[in-house]
Amino acid sequence: MSAVWRSLLLLWLCVCFWLPTPAHRTVVISRADAATQEARGSLDVRSIKKRSTNTTNRVEVYSFTVACTVMSRFAHTVMTSAALNHEDAPQEISFEVDIPKTAFIVNFSMEIDGKVYAGEVKEKEKAKKQYEKAVSSGQTAGLVKASGRKMEKFSVSVNIAAKSNVTFVLVYEELLQRKLGQYEILTQVTMKQPVQQFQIVADIYEPQGIAFVEATGDFLSNELFSMVEKTVTDKKAHISFSATLEQQTCPGCNESQIKGDFIIYYDVNRAKSLGDIQIVNGYFVHFFAPRDLPRVPKIVVFVIDRSGSMSGNKMQQTREALRAILEDLDVEDYFSLILFDSRIEAWRNSLSQATKENVAKAISYVKRIRDRGATNINAAVLRAVSMLLQYRKSKKLPGRSVDMIILLTDGMSNTGVTNRQKIQDNVRDATGGTMSLFCLGFGNGVSYSFLDVMAKQNKGLARRIFEASDATLQLQGFYSEVSSTLLTDVDLRYPDNAVDSLTTNHFNQLFNGTEIVVAGRLSGKDTDNFLVEVFGKGPEEDFQVQGQAGAVDWNVIYPEQEYIYGNFTERLWAYLTIQQLLDKSEVGNQTEKDNVTRRALELSLQYNFVTPLTSMVVTKPQTEDGPEPSLIADKLTEDERQKAENRGSAHPPSSAATPRSWSSSSSSGGSRGGSRGGSRGSSSVDGDPHFMIELPEREDALCFNIDNKPGTIFNLVRDAASGFVVNGQIIGKKTAGLDGHVGTYFGRFGINHQRLDVRLDVTTQDISVYHAGKQLKLLWSDTTSFKEYNLDVRLTDDFSLTVTLRHSVKFMVIRHTKVWKRRHYQQDYLGFYTLDSHHMSSAAHGLIGQFYHGVEFEVTDLHPGEGPDKTDATMYVKGQTLNVTRHWQKDFSRDVRNGETIPCWFVSGNGTGFIDGNVSDYIVPGIFQSV
Structure with missing residues (x-):
C-alpha cells in the first residue's frame, strides 16, 4: 500500500471537499493496533477548503453528534456527521475522526441520497488484496491510518453528486480502563467552523451504583459550561453538551470557539470486597477493585538512560520527574538508582530505605546526572536484577514486598549485547519470574515492541513517553499508576x-x-x-x-x-x-x-471487530462510471504504527531515532546524518542552503534554511574530542531575484582532522589535500583514488569526492554544475554529505553535528497549507513549539546526477528554535577555524 494513500488519515473529524474526481470509491476500513493508553472519543470538524477559486461553491456540514452509551464500563460510541453538497457539480467529501487506541471499530456506513452502504469485516490480507486490485486497476484507493498519543485517526472520502447529501456513521466499542480511581470518557474537540447541529451525549448505566460523575472541558467558558446538562441517579447518569451556531462562533470572528478537551470522569460504588x-x-x-486495602511496600530500582541522545530537554525532564517520584516514596519502601550509557554507574552499591535523608541525597545525585556515551541496556538491567536478588537474599527487606525495575530509555542498545532477542532472554532468565519490569520508551528511537515484549515476559508493562513539553508529567503519571500495589x-x-x-x-x-x-x-x-x-x-x-x-x-x-x-x-x-x-x-x-x-x-x-488482524470493507455498487474502488482503514500492529509514525504521515508522537543529517547548497538539497541500529548514517548540506536531518528508522526528515550574506563561513561540524572540524563558506547567485534577495549556496568547504593530521580545502574549482606534511591538488575533472594509513580518497567523473578517515568519519562532497548550464546568473556550488559518523563523540556539535546523536520531535495538528499540495503542522522539539511545512528536498548522495527526492518537515526562520542557540553562534572567521 502506497505511503501516499496511507497518509489520507491525518486528523480527527474533518469534513472538507475538493474539486470533483473521476473515480468513486470502495471503503476498506482497518484500524491501528490498540495501545495501553486510553481515551474515549474525539472529534475535529475542520475548516472547509476547496481547490476551486470560486468562493461561491460550498459544502455544508449541518450536523455532528457523538453518542456514547456505557454499560458496566463497556462503551458503545456512535459518531454521526451529515453534509450537503450545494454545488452544481460533484464534490469529494471527507469524514475524519479520532477514536481511542483501545477501541475496535464495529461498524461504518454511508447513507448517500437515501441509500445505505454498510461495512463488512474481512481478514486483513483479503482486504489488502482488494485494495491492491483497486489500485492496480487505476481506481482511487486510500488507506486509513492511525497514530498519536491516545487516539487513532479514521478517515474516508466519497464523491457526492450535485445537490446530494451524505451521512457518515462510525461505531466503535471498548472496555473503559480504570486508572487512578476513575474512568474517563474523552472527546477532543477541534472545530474550525460551527455546524447547525452539534452535540455530545453520554449515557452511563452502572448496576453497582455511580459514586460520582464530573464533566469538564478546557474550552468551556461560563456561557458554554451552562450548556452542559448532567442528570445523575443511583445507577444512571446522563451528560450532554450542545451549542447553537451563535454559541459555537468565536466572538469577533468567524471561527468556532469550541476547541479543546471535553472530559467525563466517573467511578462506581465499591461496597463488596468480592467485587x-x-x-x-x-x-x-x-469487576474486582476492593476498597481500603493497605499498600504493599515496594523495592524499586530506577534504571536511567543517560546516553548522548538523552541530551537537552529529555535529560532535564527526566531529572524533574525523578525528583518528584523520589519524594513520593514511602518510608517503608527501598530504592536505588542505576545510570547507564556505555558504562554502568549505581548511586549506591546496595538498596536504601526511603528515609527523608536518603531521598534528599538521591535527589541531589539526580540533579547532577549528565548525558554522555552510548547505550548498554542489557548490562544496566542485569545490574538492577542482581542488586534486587542480592539484597533479597540478605533478608534485610520486608518479607511481603514487591520487587520492581523501572527502565527509562530513548534508544536501542548499541554497545555490549545489542541483539534484542538475546537481551530479552538474558533478562527473563535473570529475573526468574520473581520481579516486575516496567519499560518506558522515550520517543521513537527505541523499538517499543522490544520493550513491550520484555516487560510482558517479566510481569510488567511498557509505556511510551512522548517527547513534548509534558514529558515530565507523563513519567510521573505512569509512576503513579504502578507505584502503589495492594x-x-x-x-x-x-x-x-x-x-x-x-x-x-x-x-x-x-x-x-x-x-x-x-x-x-x-x-x-x-x-x-x-x-x-x-x-x-x-x-x-x-x-x-x-x-x-x-x-x-x-x-x-x-x-x-x-x-x-x-x-x-x-x-x-x-x-x-x-x-x-x-x-x-x-x-x-x-x-x-x-x-x-x-x-x-x-x-x-x-464479532465484527476491526482489529490488527482484520479490515472493514465498504463498497458502493456499480455505477455508470464503473465500480467504486477501495479505501482501507488499517488497524496497525505496534511495529506497523511506529513505522507509520516515523514516516510522519499522521500525528507522529515523537522521535528518538538517531538521524542522518545533511546540509548542502541547492534549491532542493539537504543535510543528512544519523543512525541505523545504533550507528549513525549520513549527514549533508546541499541547497539554498538547505540543511536536512534525515531519520532512516522513521523514513522521515527535518530541514531548515540558513540565510546570510555571501562570504560568511559557518561551522557545520566540530568534535573537540578528535579535533575534527568542517566549515562551509557560502556564495551567492550572480544576480539578485525580483525581490532583491540573493540566493546563497556553499562554494567552499574546509575539513580538518587534527589527530590524523588531515586537512582538505574543497572549492568549486579544485581540491587541496594536506596529509602528513604532503600536499596534493586535484581537479574536479580528474578520476583518481589513493589510500594511505589514515586516509582514503576517491574522485569520480560524476564530480563526487568521497573521503574516509580512519576510525573517524566518512563523507562526500559533490560539485553541482551541469544543472545550471543554461542559467547564466547561477554558478557552480557544492554539497556536503556525512555518510558515516558513528565514531564521532557525544560532544559533536555544529549546524549539522548537533544532530549526529539524534533529534526527538513530535508533529501534530496536520492541516492544509497555503499551497494546494502543502501540509502545515505543529512541531514540538527541544522544548519549543514550531510551525512546520511539508517540503521536498534533493539528496544526491546515492544518485549524483539526478538526486533522490526526500520529504521533510521544513522549519523556517533560519532554524530558530530547532538549532541550539542562534545562527550567529556558528559563524567562524576562517575556513579551518573552530567556534
Whole structure:
C-alpha cells in the first residue's frame, strides 16, 4: 500500500471537499493496533477548503453528534456527521475522526441520497488484496491510518453528486480502563467552523451504583459550561453538551470557539470486597477493585538512560520527574538508582530505605546526572536484577514486598549485547519470574515492541513517553499508576463445571486505583450456585474472599429502558479475549503465537471487530462510471504504527531515532546524518542552503534554511574530542531575484582532522589535500583514488569526492554544475554529505553535528497549507513549539546526477528554535577555524 494513500488519515473529524474526481470509491476500513493508553472519543470538524477559486461553491456540514452509551464500563460510541453538497457539480467529501487506541471499530456506513452502504469485516490480507486490485486497476484507493498519543485517526472520502447529501456513521466499542480511581470518557474537540447541529451525549448505566460523575472541558467558558446538562441517579447518569451556531462562533470572528478537551470522569460504588459479578445472556463479567486495602511496600530500582541522545530537554525532564517520584516514596519502601550509557554507574552499591535523608541525597545525585556515551541496556538491567536478588537474599527487606525495575530509555542498545532477542532472554532468565519490569520508551528511537515484549515476559508493562513539553508529567503519571500495589499474585476462581472460555484470571499485581476484569462463558444454565473466590497476598497476610453471584434482571434495574444492548457481556468477553490474545501473540514460541493469532482472528470476524488482524470493507455498487474502488482503514500492529509514525504521515508522537543529517547548497538539497541500529548514517548540506536531518528508522526528515550574506563561513561540524572540524563558506547567485534577495549556496568547504593530521580545502574549482606534511591538488575533472594509513580518497567523473578517515568519519562532497548550464546568473556550488559518523563523540556539535546523536520531535495538528499540495503542522522539539511545512528536498548522495527526492518537515526562520542557540553562534572567521 502506497505511503501516499496511507497518509489520507491525518486528523480527527474533518469534513472538507475538493474539486470533483473521476473515480468513486470502495471503503476498506482497518484500524491501528490498540495501545495501553486510553481515551474515549474525539472529534475535529475542520475548516472547509476547496481547490476551486470560486468562493461561491460550498459544502455544508449541518450536523455532528457523538453518542456514547456505557454499560458496566463497556462503551458503545456512535459518531454521526451529515453534509450537503450545494454545488452544481460533484464534490469529494471527507469524514475524519479520532477514536481511542483501545477501541475496535464495529461498524461504518454511508447513507448517500437515501441509500445505505454498510461495512463488512474481512481478514486483513483479503482486504489488502482488494485494495491492491483497486489500485492496480487505476481506481482511487486510500488507506486509513492511525497514530498519536491516545487516539487513532479514521478517515474516508466519497464523491457526492450535485445537490446530494451524505451521512457518515462510525461505531466503535471498548472496555473503559480504570486508572487512578476513575474512568474517563474523552472527546477532543477541534472545530474550525460551527455546524447547525452539534452535540455530545453520554449515557452511563452502572448496576453497582455511580459514586460520582464530573464533566469538564478546557474550552468551556461560563456561557458554554451552562450548556452542559448532567442528570445523575443511583445507577444512571446522563451528560450532554450542545451549542447553537451563535454559541459555537468565536466572538469577533468567524471561527468556532469550541476547541479543546471535553472530559467525563466517573467511578462506581465499591461496597463488596468480592467485587461485582454480572451474569447476562449466558456470559458473566467480574469487576474486582476492593476498597481500603493497605499498600504493599515496594523495592524499586530506577534504571536511567543517560546516553548522548538523552541530551537537552529529555535529560532535564527526566531529572524533574525523578525528583518528584523520589519524594513520593514511602518510608517503608527501598530504592536505588542505576545510570547507564556505555558504562554502568549505581548511586549506591546496595538498596536504601526511603528515609527523608536518603531521598534528599538521591535527589541531589539526580540533579547532577549528565548525558554522555552510548547505550548498554542489557548490562544496566542485569545490574538492577542482581542488586534486587542480592539484597533479597540478605533478608534485610520486608518479607511481603514487591520487587520492581523501572527502565527509562530513548534508544536501542548499541554497545555490549545489542541483539534484542538475546537481551530479552538474558533478562527473563535473570529475573526468574520473581520481579516486575516496567519499560518506558522515550520517543521513537527505541523499538517499543522490544520493550513491550520484555516487560510482558517479566510481569510488567511498557509505556511510551512522548517527547513534548509534558514529558515530565507523563513519567510521573505512569509512576503513579504502578507505584502503589495492594495485592500480589491475585487469583479469581470460578466453578470448573460452570464456565468455559475464561479470560485471564491470574494477575501479578493489583494497583491502587485500577480494576481487574475477568469474563467468561457459562457452560450451564444454573447460575444460582455460581461460587466465586478471590485469593491474593497483602502486605501482612493473605487476602481471601468468596461469595455467590446470580443473574441480573435488567428489566428491574432499568425498567424504562427497552434496550441498552443486552449482549454487552458477550461482546465485552469477546473484546477482552481478543485484546489478551493479541498480547500473547507477541510472547512464546512460534507455534504458540500462531495458535493465539488464529483464535484472535476468528473472534474478530465473528464479532465484527476491526482489529490488527482484520479490515472493514465498504463498497458502493456499480455505477455508470464503473465500480467504486477501495479505501482501507488499517488497524496497525505496534511495529506497523511506529513505522507509520516515523514516516510522519499522521500525528507522529515523537522521535528518538538517531538521524542522518545533511546540509548542502541547492534549491532542493539537504543535510543528512544519523543512525541505523545504533550507528549513525549520513549527514549533508546541499541547497539554498538547505540543511536536512534525515531519520532512516522513521523514513522521515527535518530541514531548515540558513540565510546570510555571501562570504560568511559557518561551522557545520566540530568534535573537540578528535579535533575534527568542517566549515562551509557560502556564495551567492550572480544576480539578485525580483525581490532583491540573493540566493546563497556553499562554494567552499574546509575539513580538518587534527589527530590524523588531515586537512582538505574543497572549492568549486579544485581540491587541496594536506596529509602528513604532503600536499596534493586535484581537479574536479580528474578520476583518481589513493589510500594511505589514515586516509582514503576517491574522485569520480560524476564530480563526487568521497573521503574516509580512519576510525573517524566518512563523507562526500559533490560539485553541482551541469544543472545550471543554461542559467547564466547561477554558478557552480557544492554539497556536503556525512555518510558515516558513528565514531564521532557525544560532544559533536555544529549546524549539522548537533544532530549526529539524534533529534526527538513530535508533529501534530496536520492541516492544509497555503499551497494546494502543502501540509502545515505543529512541531514540538527541544522544548519549543514550531510551525512546520511539508517540503521536498534533493539528496544526491546515492544518485549524483539526478538526486533522490526526500520529504521533510521544513522549519523556517533560519532554524530558530530547532538549532541550539542562534545562527550567529556558528559563524567562524576562517575556513579551518573552530567556534
